[in-house]
Each structure stands twice: as C-alpha cells, then as structure tokens.
Amino acid sequence: MSLYLILAAFGTLAGFTTLLFGFGGGFVIVPLLYQGLLATHGADSAAGAAAMHIAIATSTCVMMVSAGMATRRRLAQLQWNWLWPLAAYIGLGAFLGAGLATLASGELLRWAFLIYLAITIADCLLRKGFLHGAAPRPLGRGATASAGLGIGAIATFLGVGGSVMTVPLMRRRGLDMASASAMANPLSLPVAVVGTLSYVALAWNQATPIGPWHAGYVDLRAFAVLTAAAYLGIRLAAPLAGRIPDRLHARIYVLLLVLVFLAMALR
Numbered sequence: 001m002s003l004y005l006i007l008a009a010f011g012t013l014a015g016f017t018t019l020l021f022g023f024g025g026g027f028v029i030v031p032l033l034y035q036g037l038l039a040t041h042g043a044d045s046a047a048g049a050a051a052m053h054i055a056i057a058t059s060t061c062v063m064m065v066s067a068g069m070a071t072r073r074r075l076a077q078l079q080w081n082w083l084w085p086l087a088a089y090i091g092l093g094a095f096l097g098a099g100l101a102t103l104a105s106g107e108l109l110r111w112a113f114l115i116y117l118a119i120t121i122a123d124c125l126l127r128k129g130f131l132h133g134a135a136p137r138p139l140g141r142g143a144t145a146s147a148g149l150g151i152g153a154i155a156t157f158l159g160v161g162g163s164v165m166t167v168p169l170m171r172r173r174g175l176d177m178a179s180a181s182a183m184a185n186p187l188s189l190p191v192a193v194v195g196t197l198s199y200v201a202l203a204w205n206q207a208t209p210i211g212p213w214h215a216g217y218v219d220l221r222a223f224a225v226l227t228a229a230a231y232l233g234i235r236l237a238a239p240l241a242g243r244i245p246d247r248l249h250a251r252i253y254v255l256l257l258v259l260v261f262l263a264m265a266l267r
Contacts, residue, residue, distance in 0.1 A: 021252070094156040133250075147165075
C-alpha cells in the first residue's frame with residue numbers, strides 16, 4: 001500500500017482524536033511518518049537520515065491546521081480565562097524547544113519521545129486526579145509561567161501539541177475531560193506555529209538538501225494528504241464531541257497513549 005494511502009487513513013484517525021481528545025497530530029503522525037520515510041527512502045538517504053526531524057516538522061505543520069479547525073468546532077467548551085496568559089508562555093517555550101530539536105539526533109528524539117510518553121502514562125494512572133477528576137483549582141501566576149514554558153519547550157522538541165501535558169494539567173485543576181480536551185487544541189496552536197516556522201527556517205542551514213517537495217524539514221506532500229484527511233476525521237468526530245462519559249473519556253485517553261507508545265517502541 002502506498003505511503004500516502006496509509007497517511008490518509010491515519011490522518012483521518014488523527015483528526016478524529018484531535019477533536020475528541022485534544023491530541024492526534026503528533027502522537028499519530030510522528031511515529032507513522034518516521035517509519036514510512038525509513039521504509040520508502042532507506043536510512044542512508046538524506047530523507048532517511050532526517051526522518052525524525054521531517055516527521056516532527058510535518059507534524060507541527062499539520063497540527064497548525066487541524067488544531068485550528070478543532071478549536072473552531074469546540075468554541076463553546078473553551079474556558080477563556082484559562083487560555084491567557086498560558087498560551088503566551090507556551091509560545092515562548094516553543095522557541096527554545098524548536099532550537100534544541102534541530103541540534104539533536106533523530107535517535108535521541110525518538111528516545112525522548114518514548115520516555116516522555118512512559119512518564120505521562122504512569123502519571124495518569126498512578127497519581128490521583130486524572131482518571132476520577134479533582135476539585136477546581138485555578139492556576140496561579142507562577143504555575144502558569146512555569147507550566148507554559150515547560151509545555152512549549154517539550155512539545156516543540158518532540159513535535160507534539162502539548163496536549164499530553166495540558167490535558168492532565170487541566171484535568172487535575174478541576175476541568176472535566178470534555179473541557180480539558182477542548183482546551184488542548186488552542187493551547188497547541190502556539191507550539192504548532194512556532195515549531196513549523198522554526199523547522200522551515202533552520203533546515204535551510206543544513207549542508208545536504210533533503211529533496212524536492214520539502215519546505216525546510218516539512219514534507220509538503222505528506223502535509224497535504226494529512227491535512228485533508230484530518231479535516232474528514234474532525235467532521236466524523238463532531239457528533240461525539242462533549243458526549244462521552246467523563247470517566248470513560250479519561251480511560252480511553254490513557255489507552256490511546258499506551259497504543260502510541262507501543263507503536264513507536266516496537267519499530
């Protein structure tokens with residue numbers, strides 16, 4: 001099966017989970033595109049050597065569009081007083097994360113991706129406040145700044161939207177899963193915009209060109225297929241948005257993280 005047919009299928013899945021769970025772009029696209037590039041081009045080619053960087057850069061570019069579409073779909077569930085200034089701090093942290101990612105090797109990024117996923121899964125399962133919710137506790141100024149900078153840096157470094165940090169954070173601060181997952185999409189936009197622009201600019205400093213149909217590290221053909229498919233997935237998921245029982249919503253969220261971890265670990 002063609003790589004682009006596989007991308008279309010999983011791009012639809014990414015759009016579906018983006019709307020319902022606040023993630024999907026990075027955690028579906030990064031491992032999938034990484035594996036596809038290695039299989040298609042070989043590890044010794046320019047594209048193969050930069051496979052993880054291309055996967056992350058393309059993921060942030062797709063995320064920029066899909067998170068925007070999902071945000072528009074779930075405007076009624078957004079807690080606007082929580083979005084600012086957290087989104088601004090996430091944007092600042094994203095600049096740092098993008099710079100660090102271009103200096104790191106593809107294998108280091110892969111291991112960082114896996115380690116972070118494992119920590120997130122363990123935290124959701126073992127620490128109180130995620131599976132069963134918590135009492136409302138708004139973020140203070142210091143917590144907002146430190147959380148935003150950390151989320152932005154880590155998310156852009158790994159090529160994910162930060163929802164694996166923002167959803168548990170919002171959940172433990174008292175939001176239900178429907179609201180927490182809805183908040184993840186607008187909070188992913190600063191990461192997506194900064195990450196995309198940084199990867200496009202920084203890749204042009206590399207000595208070896210990746211090949212045609214690339215803007216910096218962004219694979220334009222994969223971006224087009226994934227974005228169109230994500231739009232379809234968002235449309236399909238719309239009737240379910242906000243209607244999944246809270247505890248079931250939280251359990252499915254953790255299960256999806258486990259599946260992504262296994263897919264990336266067993267490459």
